[in-house]
Amino acid sequence: MHPPDSGQPDNLAPVEMSIAEQVSSQVKSEVVDIYEELLINIWNKIVPTLGQVTVSAIFDRAIHRTIKSHSFIEYLKVNRSHLDFTQLREHLTERDKTNIKDGFKDLVTNLIDILAKLTGNILVNVVMQEVEGFAGDI
Amino acid sequence: MLEPLDLERLAQVGSRLSLDPLASERELIQTVFDTLQTPMDAQIIGLLLLEAPQPGLYYTAHEPPTVTLCQQLEKRLLSVLDSLLTPEEMPQSLEHHPLPGCPQAHKFNLTEFIGLPLVVEGRIAGLLFATRAKLQPNFTAIDLTLLGMVCGQLGVTWKVLHLNRQLAEQNRQLQALNSYREDFIRNLSHDLRTPLTCILGYAELMQQYGERLKPEQNTEFVGQIVIKSKSLRLMIDNLLDFGDGQEQNIQVETVNLSECLRQARIDIEPLLAEKQQRLLLNVPVFLPPVLGDTVLLVKVLLNLLHNSQKFSPVGSELLLEAQHREQWVRVCVRDRGPGVDPEALERVFERFRQEGLRPVQSSAEGLGLGLAVCKDIIEAFNGRIWAENRSEGTAFCFELRLAT
Numbered sequence: 119m120h121p122p123d124s125g126q127p128d129n130l131a132p133v134e135m136s137i138a139e140q141v142s143s144q145v146k147s148e149v150v151d152i153y154e155e156l157l158i159n160i161w162n163k164i165v166p167t168l169g170q171v172t173v174s175a176i177f178d179r180a181i182h183r184t185i186k187s188h189s190f191i192e193y194l195k196v197n198r199s200h201l202d203f204t205q206l207r208e209h210l211t212e213r214d215k216t217n218i219k220d221g222f223k224d225l226v227t228n229l230i231d232i233l234a235k236l237t238g239n240i241l242v243n244v245v246m247q248e249v250e251g252f253a254g255d256i
Numbered sequence: 257m258l259e260p261l262d263l264e265r266l267a268q269v270g271s272r273l274s275l276d277p278l279a280s281e282r283e284l285i286q287t288v289f290d291t292l293q294t295p296m297d298a299q300i301i302g303l304l305l306l307e308a309p310q311p312g313l314y315y316t317a318h319e320p321p322t323v324t325l326c327q328q329l330e331k332r333l334l335s336v337l338d339s340l341l342t343p344e345e346m347p348q349s350l351e352h353h354p355l356p357g358c359p360q361a362h363k364f365n366l367t368e369f370i371g372l373p374l375v376v377e378g379r380i381a382g383l384l385f386a387t388r389a390k391l392q393p394n395f396t397a398i399d400l401t402l403l404g405m406v407c408g409q410l411g412v413t414w415k416v417l418h419l420n421r422q423l424a425e426q427n428r429q430l431q432a433l434n435s436y437r438e439d440f441i442r443n444l445s446h447d448l449r450t451p452l453t454c455i456l457g458y459a460e461l462m463q464q465y466g467e468r469l470k471p472e473q474n475t476e477f478v479g480q481i482v483i484k485s486k487s488l489r490l491m492i493d494n495l496l497d498f499g500d501g502q503e504q505n506i507q508v509e510t511v512n513l514s515e516c517l518r519q520a521r522i523d524i525e526p527l528l529a530e531k532q533q534r535l536l537l538n539v540p541v542f543l544p545p546v547l548g549d550t551v552l553l554v555k556v557l558l559n560l561l562h563n564s565q566k567f568s569p570v571g572s573e574l575l576l577e578a579q580h581r582e583q584w585v586r587v588c589v590r591d592r593g594p595g596v597d598p599e600a601l602e603r604v605f606e607r608f609r610q611e612g613l614r615p616v617q618s619s620a621e622g623l624g625l626g627l628a629v630c631k632d633i634i635e636a637f638n639g640r641i642w643a644e645n646r647s648e649g650t651a652f653c654f655e656l657r658l659a660t
Contacts, residue, residue: 167397168372168404171411175375179340228339235336236371240400 146210146218153222154203156252160229161201163244170198177201180229188221281309284417288410289316289357295402298386303374304333305382306347313350316357326352328366333383336371340380370395372407376414384410448491451484483526490562493555494625506636510659511548513585517578520557527562531570538577546585546656548637556633559626560589560652567593588653595645604643605631
């Protein structure tokens with residue numbers, strides 16, 4: 119017996135749900151991919167000027183500030199030489215796409231705010247150029 | 257813009273900060289400021305230090321800034337810190353520490369500002385910053401690189417300075433410990449030899465004169481051997497317990513405290529007789545059972561009684577008291593000795609006394625470990641032990657929880 123408003127058999131519903139989940143997961147993963155590339159580009163742009171230790175500390179503080187409004191950002195780990203997205207990807211299923219986007223936007227905003235307070239326009243211009251390059255994607 | 261000469265100075269920064277013997281953080285800060293002055297061409301070079309030894313605002317300027325300008329600088333720095341620190345980490349107030357330097361005679365204003373966090377072992381320990389006046393050129397990426405390099409080097413050298421200081425302190429402690437160990441072994445040899453010499457002396461007398469000794473002499477010599485042997489055994493027991501420290505496995509059980517008091521009284525009698533001392537008892541007929549261990553509690557009582565016996569004059573009286581108080585039983589051993597310096601009362605139970613790092617009461621017979629062992633035992637039973645001066649002499653008391 120088929121549902122009245124569906125032309126498909128019952129046993130296809132779980133498959134559809136599974137596909138929908140996978141598509142949603144892929145979309146979320148793509149969002150993370152985009153912001154991962156952006157943040158790594160920013161990292162690489164400012165490291166030659168500030169050094170790894172200082173850049174790590176600045177990213178760490180930007181993440182700390184963002185956690186207050188978007189707790190999932192705590193899974194983004196900073197170490198001495200790079201940003202580690204492994205744990206954050208593992209916790210993607212708990213969030214929706216909009217929430218993830220908003221979290222990353224806040225993170226980039228906090229990063230720019232800290233850099234502006236520390237370095238004036240010197241590095242903010244460099245970072246803004248990177249962000250503008252990603253404008254269509256984010 | 258960095259000139260070749262500035263680059264040469266910059267190249268020297270690492271070796272200067274790493275290799276020069278810098279005695280203090282203030283000297284290190286001054287070295288950093290000296291290094292940055294010429295290449296940065298700054299109006300002010302400063303470090304807002306958040307941690308010990310002296311948090312505050314260190315800076316060099318051509319002339320001391322006015323109060324208003326100081327407030328402006330503080331406001332700017334706090335605004336930067338606000339983006340880097342949590343509210344709990346923010347400094348409550350900023351003490352100013354002007355340092356010599358900065359020959360640039362520009363009028364103070366905060367037109368251009370750059371600052372970078374001083375990171376020491378992953379935590380933000382301060383903020384290194386530079387300012388330029390309105391008429392000066394803007395800071396560039398090269399200035400920022402210079403500040404970043406010096407900031408990074410400062411973070412490393414800061415840590416090295418702290419490690420060197422820790423190392424020096426550990427060396428000092430090791431030397432003191434070594435000195436203590438030497439004193440301890442010297443005292444140990446002396447204190448163990450004293451009763452042993454007596455035992456040997458009486459035993460040799462008995463061996464030499466044998467049947468020629470009168471019965472009362474025999475009794476006295478054997479008595480002395482027993483007294484000195486007990487004293488020696490107590491010292492050795494304490495020494496072994498001291499060595500075990502916290503590692504000894506103490507079982508807590510229900511203990512008949514009256515029986516412990518009785519055993520301790522019997523054991524101490526020969527030592528009291530040696531100085532014609534008397535033990536007075538003020539103990540209720542019925543004492544409720546407490547939580548402890550019979551053997552260890554007898555040892556505590558014996559140590560306290562022995563300690564009081566040693567410091568009480570010949571022919572004096574010692575008092576052994578026990579009282580039932582709600583959930584506790586309190587036991588006190590009171591002597592007629594010279595008393596303890598009030599400031600030292602809390603330290604008499606310490607294993608290593610700070611005063612010259614000598615064993616407790618090393619001048620008297622005994623290793624000076626008895627009270628430390630008592631404290632370990634009583635605290636293992638969740639009890640408490642203390643000493644207090646009375647109108648005459650000292651009372652050593654402990655309290656144990658009732659078994660019910």
